[in-house]
Amino acid sequence: MAKKKELHIIVTVKQVPDTHEVRIDPKTNSLIREGVPSIVNPEDRNAVEEALSLREKHGGTVTVITMGPPQAEEALTEVLAMGVDRAVLLTDRAFAGADTLVTAFTLSQAIRKLEPCQLILCGRQAIDGDTAQVGPQLAGFLNLPQVTYAAGLTLKDNALTVERSLEDCIEKVRVNLPALVTVTAEINQPRYPSLFNVQDACGGKQLTIWRAKDLPVPHEMLGLSASPTWVKKIFAPEQGKKGTVIPGSEKEMVKILLEKLKELNFIQ
Amino acid sequence: MDFELTKQQKLSRHIAREFAQKELEPYAQDWDEKMEFPAEAIRKLAGLGFMGISIPKEYGGAGLDSISYTLIIEELAKACASSAIIVAVHNSVCAYPIHLLGTEEQKQKYLIPLAQGRKLGAFALTEPNAGSDPASLETTAEQRGKHYLLNGTKIFITSGSTSDIVIVMASTDRSKRGRGITSFIVEKGFKGFSVGKKEEKLGIRASDTCELIFENCAVPEENVLGNPGEGLTSALTTLDTGRIGVAAQALGVAQGAMEESIKYCNERKQFGKPLADFQAIQWMIADMATEIAAARMLVHRAAWLKDQGKPFSIESSMAKLYASEVALRTATKAVQIHGGYGCMKDYKVERYFRDAKVIEIYEGTSEIQRLIIARNTLRKGSS
Numbered sequence: 146m147a148k149k150k151e152l153h154i155i156v157t158v159k160q161v162p163d164t165h166e167v168r169i170d171p172k173t174n175s176l177i178r179e180g181v182p183s184i185v186n187p188e189d190r191n192a193v194e195e196a197l198s199l200r201e202k203h204g205g206t207v208t209v210i211t212m213g214p215p216q217a218e219e220a221l222t223e224v225l226a227m228g229v230d231r232a233v234l235l236t237d238r239a240f241a242g243a244d245t246l247v248t249a250f251t252l253s254q255a256i257r258k259l260e261p262c263q264l265i266l267c268g269r270q271a272i273d274g275d276t277a278q279v280g281p282q283l284a285g286f287l288n289l290p291q292v293t294y295a296a297g298l299t300l301k302d303n304a305l306t307v308e309r310s311l312e313d314c315i316e317k318v319r320v321n322l323p324a325l326v327t328v329t330a331e332i333n334q335p336r337y338p339s340l341f342n343v344q345d346a347c348g349g350k351q352l353t354i355w356r357a358k359d360l361p362v363p364h365e366m367l368g369l370s371a372s373p374t375w376v377k378k379i380f381a382p383e384q385g386k387k388g389t390v391i392p393g394s395e396k397e398m399v400k401i402l403l404e405k406l407k408e409l410n411f412i413q
Numbered sequence: 414m415d416f417e418l419t420k421q422q423k424l425s426r427h428i429a430r431e432f433a434q435k436e437l438e439p440y441a442q443d444w445d446e447k448m449e450f451p452a453e454a455i456r457k458l459a460g461l462g463f464m465g466i467s468i469p470k471e472y473g474g475a476g477l478d479s480i481s482y483t484l485i486i487e488e489l490a491k492a493c494a495s496s497a498i499i500v501a502v503h504n505s506v507c508a509y510p511i512h513l514l515g516t517e518e519q520k521q522k523y524l525i526p527l528a529q530g531r532k533l534g535a536f537a538l539t540e541p542n543a544g545s546d547p548a549s550l551e552t553t554a555e556q557r558g559k560h561y562l563l564n565g566t567k568i569f570i571t572s573g574s575t576s577d578i579v580i581v582m583a584s585t586d587r588s589k590r591g592r593g594i595t596s597f598i599v600e601k602g603f604k605g606f607s608v609g610k611k612e613e614k615l616g617i618r619a620s621d622t623c624e625l626i627f628e629n630c631a632v633p634e635e636n637v638l639g640n641p642g643e644g645l646t647s648a649l650t651t652l653d654t655g656r657i658g659v660a661a662q663a664l665g666v667a668q669g670a671m672e673e674s675i676k677y678c679n680e681r682k683q684f685g686k687p688l689a690d691f692q693a694i695q696w697m698i699a700d701m702a703t704e705i706a707a708a709r710m711l712v713h714r715a716a717w718l719k720d721q722g723k724p725f726s727i728e729s730s731m732a733k734l735y736a737s738e739v740a741l742r743t744a745t746k747a748v749q750i751h752g753g754y755g756c757m758k759d760y761k762v763e764r765y766f767r768d769a770k771v772i773e774i775y776e777g778t779s780e781i782q783r784l785i786i787a788r789n790t791l792r793k794g795s796s
Contacts, residue, residue, distance in 0.1 A: 219427075223427065339462050343424050343477060
């Protein structure tokens with residue numbers, strides 16, 4: 146009987162500015178990045194956590210991959226300290242300025258170079274761009290079935306049962322592996338990185354760095370020049386209308402509120 | 414000379430900062446108020462390697478360097494100085510001396526569970542009549558066959574009631590004073606060992622400070638730590654390391670007090686402009702920032718010397734002296750900047766202020782640090 150294939154899970158992560166701290170320079174319309182800490186995109190940490198708990202239940206290995214500037218290595222050492230087995234950093238000036246499509250394409254090329262995996266987990270979306278596109282595009286490039294917005298998943302007999310968190314319902318779907326799943330923050334509570342793992346995470350043995358020349362792709366298919374979309378302008382959203390404070394006793398406030406809601410056709 | 418932190422040091426600080434912000438800071442005020450030991454947080458810290466920061470991996474620790482250790486303690490202290498001292502005492506004056514002086518059997522039996530955080534450690538030197546002058550301690554240890562019988566009382570012992578393993582200094586030959594003192598590893602369950610009064614304190618209130626009582630407490634001779642009669646020397650070496658941790662704790666309190674002040678003076682408006690626009694406030698912030706930066710250099714230098722295997726006793730005294738006094742000066746200014754609000758328990762600076770005063774006193778008062786530094790400097794003729 147053939148030996149059961151060991152579970153290999155790949156997780157994509159992105160280093161993002163902590164958007165709680167981001168401000169926009171009104172004169173230049175550009176992000177003020179100075180002094181803004183970089184963090185691992187929150188939902189990517191959920192994806193890492195899910196991969197680690199699947200590994201704890203079913204065995205196997207977890208590889209994390211990111212594309213970004215050299216300092217994105219910090220994000221990788223952080224997830225290595227959470228306990229992942231290996232991390233791959235794609236960094237090269239040739240990758241710079243890639244939109245979501247070219248990012249997904251580049252990631253797909255790197256993933257093809259890694260050992261075959263049964264599952265790719267991605268965070269639903271990054272807090273800097275909020276596009277939620279890279280996961281689905283990556284599934285497209287790799288010809289994998291995809292399930293988005295996962296708020297829960299169980300693995301049994303080489304198939305995943307995924308609970309999708311949709312606007313007005315939870316949808317339960319089953320998908321055979323290999324597959325790609327994007328997860329939401331509801332799926333789990335990510336573990337903290339551990340001091341026990343710091344030595345190994347920073348030791349360099351678990352980290353692989355790939356440049357553009359390491360991928361079987363001509364430079365014209367990478368970065369800004371290959372991207373069909375680009376950022377024209379960044380601006381701060383206009384301040385929304387100010388709220389209204391309803392005065393009076395509790396009864397009076399409820400009465401006024403109900404009238405307002407009727408007036409706006411929110412209730413009958 | 415390189416002032417850049419290594420990857421390992423940056424990651425250690427990041428891990429400690431995230432944990433402290435999420436798991437300590439929101440509860441610190443409440444623990445302080447109720448004098449509640451943060452048991453659940455300490456359990457979580459143990460699971461993440463915080464109880465064996467610089468202990469090698471083969472003995473269950475995280476194997477990190479001393480600068481990482483100071484960065485970690487600083488981050489914990491910024492959120493909760495009590496949690497920071499529980500971790501620092503456990504690491505630096507209980508686990509570390511066992512690592513430094515313990516036999517292989519002692520390391521297997523005590524160091525591994527300490528480093529893994531399954532047991533909590535404490536250190537007992539101070540007595541009612543032996544504070545800054547530890548050579549005059551009165552607790553005795555008399556050898557009876559394969560045991561020593563300990564008799565006496567220790568006071569002001571950090572984690573006294575919550576710890577499982579205590580390093581206890583006792584005199585095996587009172588006629589020799591300092592040269593007749595021996596260190597023992599004592600387990601909480603040993604017969605004749607009990608916890609006395611739990612002190613109610615000004616600051617660092619979530620960490621328990623207790624009296625320990627030894628009444629014919631039988632300690633097996635294999636629990637002698639280091640050589641008999643060398644207990645005071647080893648205690649003083651241990652305290653050199655302990656001071657680095659306390660200095661890092663002081664830095665955390667100072668940094669926290671400054672950050673709260675910056676936030677407050679940007680938000681609070683008087684006479685139509687933020688407090689930050691007034692030069693009187695700006696000068697206070699400038700002094701805070703400068704003194705904290707200087708203190709941090711001293712702390713990191715002491716830790717660096719320790720990692721290089723060079724003498725660091727004087728440097729750790731300088732770090733502890735300066736950082737603890739900077740903590741109190743910074744916290745005092747922070748309360749001043751906050752005005753009336755600074756005196757209220759709703760504001761963190763009130764706690765920082767009380768905690769900083771305690772830090773100036775324990776692990777060797779400012780006066781003892783000056784004594785150590787002066788003696789050494791006068792002997793050498795230069796700094």
